[in-house]
Amino acid sequence: MESLKTILFLMMWLAIPPAFAASSAYVGPEDQRAVEEAVKAVNRLGPERGAVPLVEKVVDIIGLPTISISGASIGISKTLQDLGAKKVGTEIQLTLSADILFDFDRWEIKKKAETVLHQVSKGIIESNKKNIIIEGHTDSKGSEAYNFELSGKRANAVKDWFISIARLTEVRFQTKGYGESRPIAPNTNPDGSDYPDGRAKNRRVEIRIAD
Amino acid sequence: MKKVCFAVLTSAFLIGLWLTTIYAQKAIQIQPSSDGTIEASLIEAKVQRGVLTLKVALKNISNQLIEPEIRFGEAYFTDVVAKKKYFALKDSEGKFIAGPASYDWGGGTFKEKIGKNESKIIWIKFPAPPESTKTIDVHIPKVLPFEDIAAVRK
Secondary structure (H helix, E strand, C coil), X not given: CXXXXXXXXXXXXXXXXXXXXXXXXXXXXXXXXXXXXXXXXXXXXXXXXXXXXXXXXXXXXXXXXXXXXXXXXXXXXXXXXXXXXXXXXXXXXXXXXXXXXCCCCCCCCCHHHHHHHHHHHHXXXXXXXXXXXEEEECCCCCCHXXXXXXXXXXXXXXXXXXXXXXXXCCCEEEEEECCCCCCCCCCECCCCCECHHHHHHHCXXXXXXXX | CHHHHHHHHHHHXXXXXHHHHHHCCCCCEEEEECCCCEEEEEEEEEEECCEXXXXXXXXXXXXXXXXXXXXXXXXXXEECCCCEEEECCECCCCCECEECCCECHHHCEEECCECXXXXXXXXXXXXXXXXXXXXXXXXXXXXXXXXXXXXXXX
């Protein structure tokens, strides 16, 4: 009789699930009940499938040199417009300050530059264009030969980043370094003195996005 | 007696084979947890009947017993191209279709002890993204995001 009581007592406790434990847990992802409930849940959500829009907010970073802006045109995605891209013929052209991308005299992409490059790669994907031309430019400090080499290495570094980090593997890249040969601003004042603002503008990487 | 031994051994072999198959699944991508105690492997991202099922193996790579708490309601995936965010599916009782649901907290929470070098697998069902979506980024609480994941459509 005593053992019967013990068995009944144990059965009573086993029948009561812990108050805090999941009461109707699914056995696994292939559990038929889970599969059917999931299909019903998707149908309840309707065509939008419960998706909520991702909201983007772009803010200027104070203290960093700004990306040189040459104007924005219709026909360019907002991502590229925000980066200051312009449309020239069928191409989209974009200029990035080398001071954002690289440390002085270096050609490794700075960690801080990755946000901008991620934006550019997103813009490239949105453009559906398949040819990217990356051109490096320097200011006039240093020898012509050295600047030529540095600008080429920087253009290649941007290309490598797009391929290895942004995984733009379905896009063809061409790179070229122009050194100091194609300035967009004077490197010196009329009296021959140094003009740092002009040199800063000349230190740049130009990206052309073409069909 | 021989029959019993045979049955026990056969069962043990089959269970072992099943466990090996589960844990030997090739990871699509591996990410660490933010506290460095877990190595999370995304081992399946499959779309069937409009439902995306994700399986993630959580391996304890620390030197001690851990008990991670993962609330399924905090898991989501994003389609950065279409700029959309999707959350886990809930059943008619408001519980997330995910498991193992150790507790009902927040609609379903995984919270189990994982020994050193041991793994536990969690799974979560989501609405499948449209067919135009090529890759997604998967966000599981406490784990760094799995990025550029291609869902296999059956």
